[in-house]
Amino acid sequence: MSVRVQDLTRTFRKGKGWRPKGDQVTALDGLTLHVPEHEVHGLLGPNGAGKTTLCKILSTILLPTSGTAEVLGHDVVSGAAEIRRHVGIVFGGERGLYGKLTARQTLRYWAALHLLPDARAKERTDALLTRLGLADKADDLVETFSRGMKQRVHLARGLIGDPKLILFDEPTTGMDPVAARDFRELITELRDEGRTILITTHDMDEAEEVCDRVTLIDNGRVLATETPRGLAEMSGLHRWVEAETTLDVTGIPGVVGTETRNGLLRVKTTDDRAARAVLDFLLDNGVRSVHAVPPRLEDVYLDLIGRRGMEV
Amino acid sequence: MRDQLRVLKHGLIASWTMYSAYQTWRLWTFTWLSRLLIQACFYALIGRMLGSQQQVDYLLIGNVVAVMAIDATVVILISVGERQSGTLALMVAAPSTHLTVYLGKGLVNLGSGVAASTTAFLVLPPLFGVRLPWPEAALVPLMILVVGVSCYCYGTCVASFVLGFPSARWLALNVSYLVLMTFCGVNVPTSFWPDWLRAITSVLPMTHGLAAIRAFIAEAPASTVLGQLALEVCVGAGWLAVAAMSFTRMVRRGRRDGSIEFGG
Ligand SMILES: Nc1ncnc2c1ncn2[C@@H]1O[C@H](COP(=O)(O)OP(=O)(O)OP(=O)(O)O)[C@@H](O)[C@H]1O
Ligand SMILES: [Mg+2]
Numbered sequence: 001m002s003v004r005v006q007d008l009t010r011t012f013r014k015g016k017g018w019r020p021k022g023d024q025v026t027a028l029d030g031l032t033l034h035v036p037e038h039e040v041h042g043l044l045g046p047n048g049a050g051k052t053t054l055c056k057i058l059s060t061i062l063l064p065t066s067g068t069a070e071v072l073g074h075d076v077v078s079g080a081a082e083i084r085r086h087v088g089i090v091f092g093g094e095r096g097l098y099g100k101l102t103a104r105q106t107l108r109y110w111a112a113l114h115l116l117p118d119a120r121a122k123e124r125t126d127a128l129l130t131r132l133g134l135a136d137k138a139d140d141l142v143e144t145f146s147r148g149m150k151q152r153v154h155l156a157r158g159l160i161g162d163p164k165l166i167l168f169d170e171p172t173t174g175m176d177p178v179a180a181r182d183f184r185e186l187i188t189e190l191r192d193e194g195r196t197i198l199i200t201t202h203d204m205d206e207a208e209e210v211c212d213r214v215t216l217i218d219n220g221r222v223l224a225t226e227t228p229r230g231l232a233e234m235s236g237l238h239r240w241v242e243a244e245t246t247l248d249v250t251g252i253p254g255v256v257g258t259e260t261r262n263g264l265l266r267v268k269t270t271d272d273r274a275a276r277a278v279l280d281f282l283l284d285n286g287v288r289s290v291h292a293v294p295p296r297l298e299d300v301y302l303d304l305i306g307r308r309g310m311e312v
Numbered sequence: 313m314r315d316q317l318r319v320l321k322h323g324l325i326a327s328w329t330m331y332s333a334y335q336t337w338r339l340w341t342f343t344w345l346s347r348l349l350i351q352a353c354f355y356a357l358i359g360r361m362l363g364s365q366q367q368v369d370y371l372l373i374g375n376v377v378a379v380m381a382i383d384a385t386v387v388i389l390i391s392v393g394e395r396q397s398g399t400l401a402l403m404v405a406a407p408s409t410h411l412t413v414y415l416g417k418g419l420v421n422l423g424s425g426v427a428a429s430t431t432a433f434l435v436l437p438p439l440f441g442v443r444l445p446w447p448e449a450a451l452v453p454l455m456i457l458v459v460g461v462s463c464y465c466y467g468t469c470v471a472s473f474v475l476g477f478p479s480a481r482w483l484a485l486n487v488s489y490l491v492l493m494t495f496c497g498v499n500v501p502t503s504f505w506p507d508w509l510r511a512i513t514s515v516l517p518m519t520h521g522l523a524a525i526r527a528f529i530a531e532a533p534a535s536t537v538l539g540q541l542a543l544e545v546c547v548g549a550g551w552l553a554v555a556a557m558s559f560t561r562m563v564r565r566g567r568r569d570g571s572i573e574f575g576g
Contacts, residue, residue, distance in 0.1 A: 095398030112322030
């Protein structure tokens with residue numbers, strides 16, 4: 001087991017100073033989570049759900065208030081030193097970089113902090129720069145990089161210590177679609193190399209594509225842990241059928257509603273049987289581009305977390 | 313140990329790179345170095361106003377050594393800089409010791425300070441008629457280095473506290489080096505202070521090192537000089553030990569209260 005979190009609670013006191021006196025905020029509320037080795041595990045949840053707090057505890061920069069968290073068999077409180085050798089962290093945004101260093105210098109610096117011998121550090125630096133498509137820009141100052149390129153430097157930095165567990169906190173913020181697709185491939189490769197990956201993201205398509213399992217968190221509690229597929233099945237949400245047609249299908253039993261967008265008809269049905277019936281009807285009527293769409297992770301997310309809008 | 317030395321080395325390389333992004337030789341010479349030289353001259357001129365060459369000797373040597381203290385304590389700002397650049401969390405989460413990382417990061421400034429003091433030592437005495445025992449005086453820069461290292465340890469210790477109170481960084485920097493300037497025998501002999509204050513100055517960096525340099529220039533017996541230098545080294549080591557403990561404590565506190573932010 002790579003990550004074993006049991007009844008984890010973390011509270012904060014609002015306010016400033018040495019001993020803040022404000023209200024107590026509960027960021028994690030008895031959270032339990034198990035992530036086996038070689039798994040890509042997604043942490044999903046609304047703003048303020050406690051995802052970052054969990055990542056911080058797992059990366060040993062924050063202590064739990066109560067409960068236990070083990071990473072790679074070591075307790076985050078008593079075994080922090082061991083954990084730090086084998087965990088890599090990457091968070092989104094432009095901070096966490098020294099603008100006046102080049103990408104290569106940045107990696108060499110962090111390699112030293114991860115206790116890599118110089119020869120190995122050089123090798124890994126070169127390999128990571130190439131792997132993340134930074135080889136051409138390796139000797140440019142990081143401050144001259146675009147946001148997505150800074151993000152790649154972050155990724156490379158997170159991988160420099162050859163971590164067994166990688167914590168990604170919203171790693172794709174600011175990446176262009178191509179970079180984001182490359183990132184998804186990278187995640188799969190990293191898993192195939194035998195690493196475990198815990199990733200928080202607000203991008204449901206990304207989570208659906210790369211995660212073996214996802215955990216939905218809200219208010220510091222786990223709502224569900226499942227494969228993206230399983231979650232969809234479990235949710236009992238509507239199946240959709242999509243077709244390029246103007247035919248009217250509202251009469252078919254099990255059809256809940258329809259909508260048309262850019263000439264594409266989307267039919268909402270109650271279950272697989274109803275979806276089947278709509279498909280048959282459309283195919284019988286000579287419509288060719290037809291397909292059934294299982295509920296997407298995003299639908300499940302919206303259903304479980306609720307359409308709360310901007311409320312946090 | 314090998315690991316820690318490597319961290320020190322790469323911290324030094326990184327900080328040298330960042331330092332030289334803003335600083336060039338010419339800029340350093342015409343702004344920073346000249347500012348420090350003028351500071352030393354200023355005090356020497358006060359000595360001249362007081363009318364005795366003895367005063368000039370005392371003030372000039374004191375200030376030549378003391379001008380390095382600002383640079384040696386700049387490590388205080390660097391520690392907070394780590395929070396500002398959002399790298400503190402990454403540093404804490406890395407397996408190397410925080411103390412080593414910080415030690416490496418301020419070394420460039422220490423070098424700048426020692427270089428400035430050494431230059432001052434080579435250039436200013438002839439201008440103010442301060443006589444030095446050449447060629448033995450060539451050993452003084454080495455003693456300046458010892459004082460610098462011990463001031464640096466002191467600065468690192470303050471830095472470890474400031475890490476918990478980032479808004480106090482400028483105050484801490486100014487107080488730290490003004491304390492050295494005032495109480496460590498730079499402008500007035502430590503014997504001027506009441507006993508309790510003198511006791512404090514004896515655990516501050518610079519006090520013993522400066523005494524050693526003064527004794528050396530006055531051609532005092534080697535045992536006096538070496539004794540004072542040894543004390544200076546002990547004081548430095550003491551501050552370093554406190555710094556190490558205090559860094560550990562600050563990080564523990566940060567982990568407890570959540571002030572170590574991802575990206576902040
Ligand atoms: N250092 C802190 N001091 C006080 N409260 C905090 C602190 N860190 C987090 N919190 C609170 O804990 C809760 C969880 O925050 P957290 O950053 O873990 O959420 P998140 O799931 O990462 O949200 P987002 O999707 O916006 O990144 C929030 O209510 C937040 O205000
Ligand atoms: Mg977050």
